[in-house]
Amino acid sequence: MAKRIDVSGLSAYYGSHKAIDDISMTVEPRSVTAFIGPSGCGKSTFLRTLNRMHEVTPGGRVEGKVLLDGDDLYASGIDPVNVRRTVGMVFQRPNPFPTMSIFDNVAAGLRLNGSYKKSELNEIVEKSLKGANLWNEVKDRLNKPGSGLSGGQQQRLCIARAIAVEPQVLLMDEPCSALDPISTLAIEDLIGELKERFTIVIVTHNMQQAARVSDRTAFFNLAAVGQPGKLIEIDETERIFSNPSVQATEDYISGRFG
Amino acid sequence: MSTTAPTAQAVTPDTLHAARLPRWTSPLVAIGSAAAAVGIGLAAGLHSRVQWGLIAAVLFVIASYVLATAVEGRRQAKDRFATSMIWVTFLLAVIPLASLIWETVERGSKVFSPYFLSHSMGVVADQDPGGGINHAIIGTLQQVALASLIAVPIGLLTAIYLVEYGRGKLAKAVTFFVDVMTGIPSIVAGLFVLSFWILILGFDFSGWAGAMALSILMMPVVVRSTEEMLKLVPNELREASLALGVPKWRTILKVVLPTAIGGITTGVMLAVARIAGETAPVLLLVWVNPFINTNPFDGAQGSLPLYIYQQYAAGSEASYDRAWAAALALIGFIMILNLVARGIARWKAPKTGR
């Protein structure tokens, strides 16, 4: 199921402003890759180029290549709608659809594509909620609105919604930044389980989190405010946190700036 | 796992590609359906261009949908259908505006001249050409000015009350009734002034009576727009001034109002533009006077919107021409007010840092 991502020479713009410059990297399948770096270094922007969400922002455009198992997401003839189905995303703030029930939230992506029998839907929703470690907490109130859940539960509901359509890759944009420590722990455990099935990319500003959950870590930085962000290095998480090859990474990790 | 089969299949790399209609399809379909509509219109002998347009729009929507279903699939076709419907609604809104302005300018320019602006109707008979709108312009300007004199201070102060002081039940009630007042039909405002000023107090029809009704229509508009503008003034400014020991009322007069003055002026001018075109209350309260009457407190006056109504009702070629010309003058006046108001808004916009 999971796929490998090869990025080469990727730059992203907001209007005339260049947000990230010439990034190349490889994301291994069935692993967790964490993006760290100071605010404004473009790590979230880069994440959003991986499922063509960046171009949704007014003025947003992208140059370069993103290969998903060899298929360029930005080649002509590629449908961004299909890309986003294949590459799922979880956002910084939990965003379940407020007018939908818990069940409908999880089923939302499925209903977009084709019709399912009620029993099939039930099965997939249950499987997805179990996959998101939420089933036991919500199985008795599937028809209640999703907005009634706690922040951590809402975020897991969003994860269930994202994995219900069986994506190849799961992008997570600071998924725990709006959550309390206990909910954060629950999500981190979940990430550890999900990487068995999906390629996961997570943006985080919490270095301990990156160290805990990820297999590989990429460090982004920018030369100055207003300058585009760049990829400084990407390596095994252990190496990045113990013995990085670039001085700036070490400075950032040891808390000397950022 | 038969249940996941469709999803698993749906995410094979092939589906990243999707057959898309090329970009030039939409313009081409648009041109094609326009041409087809003209053909149908000519063949069926339909005179109205509006019908041609409607046929073209329907053809365009259908053709886009069918093409998209064939090439791109059902979901994309739905998306295209929605997009083309939304474009059609937009065109539907532009057509009446364009037609209205075009007709007014074309038919109105026939008798529109300096003579028309500088002369009153006097004794010109309805079916004869000649005459002008000078009396109506004077009447409208005076009525609108008087209405503004009443409505602007009350509206401003009410808005200040709501934003700077308003807490509790009274403010809630005022807010609610200002909103409700926005929806009062103009004829009802006219009937109100009619009942108490003319029927009960026994005064005569006059420009002043009309102005009172107009001020009722103007007040809520002034309150609303001023309120919005005052809310835009950042609280830091107020606090900075209060912290310097400036009393609250001076803070409002010297800091808050000057900051918001551009927006408030715009709001007042838009309110003026709105009441300048009101016919119904004027019809009930100002009556009609074909001669120039420069005293709004004494006797019937002319009024521009009422003049249009009257000339239309007279029903002769000459009076229709005059009605269109007066409409041109009225629209011109209102559009200029609008443009100037917007210009002020842009020029004096408070810098909110966004």
Next chain:
Amino acid sequence: MDIATQTETAPPPPPPATTEQQRASRGATRPGDRIFLGLSRGSGIVLLVIMAAIAAFLTYRAALALSDNTGNFLTTFEWDANAIPPKFGIAVLAFGTVVSSIIALVIAVPVAVGIALFISHYAPRKLAVPIAYVIDLLAAVPSIVYGLWGALVVAPNLTGFYSWLDTVLGWTGIFEYQGGAPRSLMTVGILLAIMILPIITNVSREVFLQAPKMHEEAALALGATRWEVIRMSVLPFGRSGIISASMLGLGRALGETIAVATVLSPTFLISASLLDPGGGTFAQNIASKFNEASEYGRDALIASGLVLFLITLLVNGAARMIIARRKEYSGANA
């Protein structure tokens, strides 16, 4: 929350107490502050008094008229208010007002929602601003000009369309068309639709623009097309906004006077066909009958105006309630 608990603990708050409170909490003890507060609060009270006075005076004059009415005010199909004894009823007017307004809503709401979506989600940014401006211009055109244009430009162009409607839908009885000048309730409804388009568009647009980006992104990230994004996240969010916008538009349509008076050729009859000339509305009837009305006839017109006032009050009040509830709701969630 504060206000709510305050009012609950002290159900009948005496006005001086509130003044004291405010003075204490806001330090308005200087004469300048007191005068300014008095003036601004006084203005607010003036507004309330005007609203009360409108209701009171109209009711008083209406009562005078109704006491002498020999017909049934609600069911009589005549308007002989100048006759002695007077006989008048609002049945025809109520029918015409409601029917023309409903036609206007049926046409205007879908178009307005479409334009609002066009401005908020479809148009490129460079187009959105001028289009919003065009809509504002549409709102700025005075109703008398709409009336003139409706009567001399639109109506003559509708004969073809009405004949076509007659051939296709004439069997229903509602769309029967005998020919002749199309100065019918249908034409009025079409014109009213154009006139209420701006207000519905503008209120809906505001609501659509407020639709949370994060829900739109959630839908996009699931692989939704643009239309699906709108259906999943924008329309559910904006539903109450569309309802209240439509009711504001309805309020306008119900009370529109001069455009209707210009376009309609009124008769005091209820016709099953919407395309036949005739019928009337409250506001149009007042404007058309006013010139020849005796003093008594004027009171009768005021009585019908009072009904119109109450109807618009209800419609607008309901619309504002919906908007206010929505604000609280979204405020609590933010």
